[in-house]
Amino acid sequence: MSEPVTVVTGSRKGIGRFLAERYLSLGHRVVGCSRTDTDLVSDAYEHHSLDVSHEDAVAKFFAAVRKRHGRLDHLVNAAGIASMNHSVLTSGATFRRIFEVNVFGTFYCSREAAKIMQRHRYGRIVNFGSMAVPLKLAGEAAYAASKAAIVSLSEVMARELAPFEITVNVVAPNAIDTDLIAGVPAERIEALRQRLAIARAPRLEELGAIVDFFLSPSSSMVTGQTVYMGGP
């Protein structure tokens, strides 16, 4: 078999960037996307600029992946946005935007990826949850609700896609130091971590190990699962 083909959304920065580089280093053909262009350059990397909340753009993106590679082994839905605000102070526009990117984006990408994967009866989809869900973090109503929706979506898609031998799983990082949480005060992050079994800052490599496990061909009995980094 030739190199695996891996799509990573939100690959311009943060966790998406880390994972795109990780799978390039492991010999995958990586196709990334983000709203704007990237400075990530590699012979095995191609980048598309699109908004994952735009259904037509996502369909065209995956049509391009299919045309270029003829197959798709892995989808890592790392694109996501956050808004830290009290529910009473959250505008409808913000709430909608968070759902559009996090939930609709994950849905559109997973649906289009599944269409390519089902032809070869093989696929791995990894979605992103959040510690904000089990910890029920005050000040993150919209974000936590969107991540809870991703868990439900993943659990149902895991059942629906199982006959095609496509697995769907969720990794829930705990406050990894990226732009997503740049606006959150350090003491709040620390207080959050103190509620976890492993009460320290996670390393990106530790997140990578969980995603590696979900993507492994040997993980064919692992689906509909959510792994919370550091324990809930």
Added chain:
Amino acid sequence: MQRSELVDLVLKQAADINETLTAQIPLDRGADAPLYGRDGSLDSLGLVSLLAAVEQAVEEEYGVTITLADERAVSQKHSPFRTVGSLADYVALLVSESAVR
């Protein structure tokens, strides 16, 4: 594009899917061949495979990206996935909508 072209396109994809089915889609009935629903031979998995194949064929043939998703899929009366002909008509509708956008 002619309706007959799209019917042929759907029939061609259905023939490929037939190779994986025990209960075959009766392709000799042409546009009237039932796909999904009361008289159809496809289960939901077969339908997913067929629709993905048709989307891909439309993209390759006409250069248009369409998404064959419709909330009427489970309706006996109005589902665009009832027969080869109704699916071909639905494809034509989506392609024309895509040209307007």
